[in-house]
Amino acid sequence: MALGEFQLIDRYFRPLQQPGGLSRPDVLLGVGDDGAVLRVPAGRDLVAVLDTLVEGRHFLPGCDPRSIGHRALAVNLSDLAAMGATPAWALLGLTLPAADDTFLHALAAGLAELAARHGVALVGGDTTAGPLALTVQAMGFVPPGQALRRSGAAAGELLFVSGTPGDAAAGLLLERGTAGGLHVTPEQQHAARYLQDRFLFPTPRVALGEALRGLASACIDVSDGLAQDAGKLAHDSGCGLRLELDQLPLSPQLLALVGAGRACQLALTGGDDYELCFSVPAGSLAELSAVATATDCRLTCIGVLEAQPGLRLWQEGSPVQQPAAGFDHFAGAD
Amino acid sequence: MALGEFQLIDRYFRPLQQPGGLSRPDVLLGVGDDGAVLRVPAGRDLVAVLDTLVEGRHFLPGCDPRSIGHRALAVNLSDLAAMGATPAWALLGLTLPAADDTFLHALAAGLAELAARHGVALVGGDTTAGPLALTVQAMGFVPPGQALRRSGAAAGELLFVSGTPGDAAAGLLLERGTAGGLHVTPEQQHAARYLQDRFLFPTPRVALGEALRGLASACIDVSDGLAQDAGKLAHDSGCGLRLELDQLPLSPQLLALVGAGRACQLALTGGDDYELCFSVPAGSLAELSAVATATDCRLTCIGVLEAQPGLRLWQEGSPVQQPAAGFDHFAGAD
Numbered sequence: 213m214a215l216g217e218f219q220l221i222d223r224y225f226r227p228l229q230q231p232g233g234l235s236r237p238d239v240l241l242g243v244g245d246d247g248a249v250l251r252v253p254a255g256r257d258l259v260a261v262l263d264t265l266v267e268g269r270h271f272l273p274g275c276d277p278r279s280i281g282h283r284a285l286a287v288n289l290s291d292l293a294a295m296g297a298t299p300a301w302a303l304l305g306l307t308l309p310a311a312d313d314t315f316l317h318a319l320a321a322g323l324a325e326l327a328a329r330h331g332v333a334l335v336g337g338d339t340t341a342g343p344l345a346l347t348v349q350a351m352g353f354v355p356p357g358q359a360l361r362r363s364g365a366a367a368g369e370l371l372f373v374s375g376t377p378g379d380a381a382a383g384l385l386l387e388r389g390t391a392g393g394l395h396v397t398p399e400q401q402h403a404a405r406y407l408q409d410r411f412l413f414p415t416p417r418v419a420l421g422e423a424l425r426g427l428a429s430a431c432i433d434v435s436d437g438l439a440q441d442a443g444k445l446a447h448d449s450g451c452g453l454r455l456e457l458d459q460l461p462l463s464p465q466l467l468a469l470v471g472a473g474r475a476c477q478l479a480l481t482g483g484d485d486y487e488l489c490f491s492v493p494a495g496s497l498a499e500l501s502a503v504a505t506a507t508d509c510r511l512t513c514i515g516v517l518e519a520q521p522g523l524r525l526w527q528e529g530s531p532v533q534q535p536a537a538g539f540d541h542f543a544g545a546d
Numbered sequence: 547m548a549l550g551e552f553q554l555i556d557r558y559f560r561p562l563q564q565p566g567g568l569s570r571p572d573v574l575l576g577v578g579d580d581g582a583v584l585r586v587p588a589g590r591d592l593v594a595v596l597d598t599l600v601e602g603r604h605f606l607p608g609c610d611p612r613s614i615g616h617r618a619l620a621v622n623l624s625d626l627a628a629m630g631a632t633p634a635w636a637l638l639g640l641t642l643p644a645a646d647d648t649f650l651h652a653l654a655a656g657l658a659e660l661a662a663r664h665g666v667a668l669v670g671g672d673t674t675a676g677p678l679a680l681t682v683q684a685m686g687f688v689p690p691g692q693a694l695r696r697s698g699a700a701a702g703e704l705l706f707v708s709g710t711p712g713d714a715a716a717g718l719l720l721e722r723g724t725a726g727g728l729h730v731t732p733e734q735q736h737a738a739r740y741l742q743d744r745f746l747f748p749t750p751r752v753a754l755g756e757a758l759r760g761l762a763s764a765c766i767d768v769s770d771g772l773a774q775d776a777g778k779l780a781h782d783s784g785c786g787l788r789l790e791l792d793q794l795p796l797s798p799q800l801l802a803l804v805g806a807g808r809a810c811q812l813a814l815t816g817g818d819d820y821e822l823c824f825s826v827p828a829g830s831l832a833e834l835s836a837v838a839t840a841t842d843c844r845l846t847c848i849g850v851l852e853a854q855p856g857l858r859l860w861q862e863g864s865p866v867q868q869p870a871a872g873f874d875h876f877a878g879a880d
Contacts, residue, residue: 247593338596343677347683
């Protein structure tokens with residue numbers, strides 16, 4: 213069924229203005245005009261992020277459209293979380309080859325569920341015909357001077373990561389079917405489903421990001437692989453980093469499916485985790501422990517910031533070789 | 547030459563943080579972290595817009611990349627202008643098949659020139675591999691309650707349009723070469739070039755939009771064809787509209803190339819004009835005349851809002867047939 217652009221907007225995206233059926237009083241004018249009119253709360257700075265998902269690059273052709281809608285917003289909420297921002301509003305640029313009713317219904321539902329969970333109102337956007345891609349721009353608030361940056365870490369501080377990185381990368385391999393080279397026995401079906409869900413429906417660490425304001429000295433979200441993103445945090449802070457591979461928090465599901473060696477590699481270089489990686493002074497460990505409890509997030513110390521630049525991997529008390537480079541969207545495009 | 551994503555951002559887009567070399571003090575943190583940190587001025591509301599340009603849909607394959615960069619920002623500044631907003635910041639989602647140095651240099655230059663003209667800082671974005679497309683999200687400010695909406699017009703008010711609609715549509719036909727069916731004689735080359743430039747480098751009516759705050763009762767930008775967009779303004783205001791075709795401001799270049807009949811059709815249904823269409827009470831004509839002078843914009847009264855719903859075209863004192871439907875991105879996608 214084909215729908216005109218204006219019907220599309222009306223049917224699927226206008227309802228997303230009210231997350232979970234609730235209107236945000238800071239949205240003075242939402243979808244349906246040339247622009248949205250929004251009011252940033254007094255005494256708050258605005259944090260703005262934007263991320264694009266392209267079919268064949270960030271999700272597989274034939275992927276569950278609920279996952280596409282979820283992930284398009286999740287990757288942006290993850291960026292807001294990495295800044296310590298409280299999410300508020302989003303705009304959606306949707307390019308799709310045909311206006312298919314079933315597909316759009318599921319895509320909008322995936323986006324709406326996550327938006328409602330975080331009280332995010334969809335306040336505008338654009339739909340156009342073209343190869344399937346979604347660009348979401350999201351906005352949130354931080355108290356002045358409290359945004360988390362990549363550049364605030366200092367030598368001697370501890371590096372933490374949330375959750376269990378590597379799961380999403382394994383999930384993607386499984387989504388790809390035999391191409392991933394993973395053989396799944398009947399007993400492993402449950403673990404495999406878990407890993408696929410970590411790829412298809414990642415959890416942006418919004419509450420954690422907010423709780424880290426005033427506590428973490430630097431923060432980044434893990435989208436391109438833990439080694440690369442942790443390395444960026446260290447580099448932008450003018451530090452180096454010693455990562456303890458033995459400390460990587462690997463999920464039992466990941467270990468069951470791929471074994472310790474490959475699990476470690478996937479955790480370091482896999483990408484798509486949308487966990488937070490952050491530094492804290494050693495004196496803040498008690499406070500951080502309370503944050504882990506309050507936000508129900510597993511937080512694991514995986515290394516230490518050092519004065520000497522560069523990334524150094526350690527395992528069983530000895531330095532080991534560098535892992536392969538992280539995920540760079542153009543690394544292979546010669 | 548292939549570039550990594552981070553080098554891309556550094557080389558071409560980081561310099562766009564400072565429009566014309568000037569930094570904006572309201573950008574507390576720009577390109578290079580997970581998000582930008584921005585400060586909306588006290589006593590101002592935020593206006594947010596987002597528009598996508600897709601190759602083959604909004605610009606032709608092989609199009610001058612300077613034009614692509616210009617238009618990606620211009621269509622968003624036009625939306626801000628239609629809201630009466632003063633532009634401030636933009637984010638860019640750039641999807642491109644390969645990281646070509648020459649192409650990116652020209653694209654960034656087209657975007658940078660227009661950004662500098664309006665003091666707009668590029669504060670973030672995302673680059674990814676995929677079919678060529680640009681999504682720009684732009685933000686601006688309005689005094690509380692002064693955003694121009696589509697829905698404020700009243701019966702009896704006059705409808706105006708800026709500039710000379712139809713030029714861009716003719717320019718696109720010319721860009722398409724013989725496919726447009728336009729034959730250009732040597733004497734018409736100059737006019738043809740003018741029309742092509744109106745398509746390739748549209749002028750967002752930013753100063754006009756700002757000047758219309760408190761003066762226009764409703765406003766929309768003309769992107770999908772004057773008849774359709776004017777019709778939306780009337781509809782959203784709960785009015786109908788009588789359009790006087792004799793009053794359409796047709797450029798001498800357009801008339802020279804296509805004649806009066808086709809010029810009128812292009813002006814009504816062509817799209818891509820990025821002019822402003824707005825309503826004012828008859829008592830505001832003197833003030834509007836001063837605005838036209840101050841902003842150096844040709845402003846033409848083309849009709850009157852009426853109580854009876856619907857769009858009525860009049861020519862030489864008589865009603866004439868409806869034009870073809872305006873431009874809808876999915877109208878033909880059965």
